[in-house]
Amino acid sequence: MIKVDLSGKAAIVTGGGSGIGKAIAAELADCGARLWLGDISEQGAQDAVAELKGKGADAGYTKTDVSKEADMAALFDAAKAAYGRIDIVVNSAGGFLLTQLLDTPVEKVKSHLDVNLFGVMIGTRLALEAMIAQGGGGKIVNISSVGGRSGELESPYYCLGKSGIINLTQSAAFTGAPHGINVNALCPGVVRTPLQESILDNATQGGSKEEKDKLFDEIVKGRSPLGRGITPEEIAYAACFLCSSYADAIVGQALNVCGGWRMN
Numbered sequence: 509m510i511k512v513d514l515s516g517k518a519a520i521v522t523g524g525g526s527g528i529g530k531a532i533a534a535e536l537a538d539c540g541a542r543l544w545l546g547d548i549s550e551q552g553a554q555d556a557v558a559e560l561k562g563k564g565a566d567a568g569y570t571k572t573d574v575s576k577e578a579d580m581a582a583l584f585d586a587a588k589a590a591y592g593r594i595d596i597v598v599n600s601a602g603g604f605l606l607t608q609l610l611d612t613p614v615e616k617v618k619s620h621l622d623v624n625l626f627g628v629m630i631g632t633r634l635a636l637e638a639m640i641a642q643g644g645g646g647k648i649v650n651i652s653s654v655g656g657r658s659g660e661l662e663s664p665y666y667c668l669g670k671s672g673i674i675n676l677t678q679s680a681a682f683t684g685a686p687h688g689i690n691v692n693a694l695c696p697g698v699v700r701t702p703l704q705e706s707i708l709d710n711a712t713q714g715g716s717k718e719e720k721d722k723l724f725d726e727i728v729k730g731r732s733p734l735g736r737g738i739t740p741e742e743i744a745y746a747a748c749f750l751c752s753s754y755a756d757a758i759v760g761q762a763l764n765v766c767g768g769w770r771m772n
């Protein structure tokens with residue numbers, strides 16, 4: 509298969525230890541990029557780096573809590589020390605918050621947004637600063653969600669964070685574009701990652717694999733014309749496109765990768 513050419517590009521991926529971030533890191537590496545992962549799970553990051561190195565890629569990681577500015581600064585410093593520059597930043601670290609609007613303690617909302625929104629804000633700002641300081645050029649991809657497209661009954665604060673990412677991406681695109689830096693977002697639909705697995709586990713109260721498969725099928729069949737879940741690799745292909753020179757004219761966009769579940 510012909511891949512986009514990211515040979516030698518230095519890429520940071522937050523949340524690169526699992527799911528979508530891990531798949532994006534693997535695909536970026538397949539396209540020739542050198543990877544530096546930031547993840548709060550040291551084991552996840554270690555395993556992902558071992559897999560990347562096993563395929564012959566340059567890779568390393570920094571244990572990072574994306575909600576902590578100092579951790580993020582250390583992540584960017586480590587990547588710069590390893591590769592001398594930063595060409596690509598993908599902000600994928602995040603989680604889910606399944607609650608009703610009225611029953612969620614404010615502190616819980618804040619800690620969720622600290623990771624899901626402010627972590628992406630910190631990563632976007634550090635990426636812009638680094639790319640501008642090295643003379644411009646670069647690609648930033650923020651992982652939002654179709655949940656960022658409209659509010660929902662059962663995950664209002666998740667949707668709040670994800671819509672904030674789309675808005676932040678648009679504002680950051682104004683700062684980046686004059687320097688040749690493209691800032692864009694991806695809005696995945698339902699992707700069966702460990703995060704999604706834990707949602708299915710809760711919904712079925714620890715049900716069997718068959719029960720979870722059935723629930724997953726119901727969710728995706730009811731929601732998208734494509735009628736199936738999206739794979740982490742399919743999100744990764746879109747990310748690699750946005751990180752390539754084919755996307756040089758794409759600025760401040762949020763691209764749904766959801767099998768048509770949302771069309772705007």
Ligand SMILES: NC(=O)c1ccc[n+]([C@@H]2O[C@H](COP(=O)([O-])OP(=O)(O)OC[C@H]3O[C@@H](n4cnc5c(N)ncnc54)[C@H](O)[C@@H]3O)[C@@H](O)[C@H]2O)c1
Nearest residue numbers: 523525526527528548549573574601602653698699701703
């Ligand atoms: N899976 C889906 O259906 C889906 C759909 C839309 C959007 N998303 C978004 O995609 C992103 C990745 O989700 P996923 O499904 O791959 O989940 P995942 O749980 O498989 O992976 C998330 C990774 O982020 C890391 N992480 C969590 N909190 C962190 C923190 N504070 N600092 C650093 N790392 C942290 C975890 O350790 C993990 O490695 C998230 O932002 C999620 O909201 C997922």
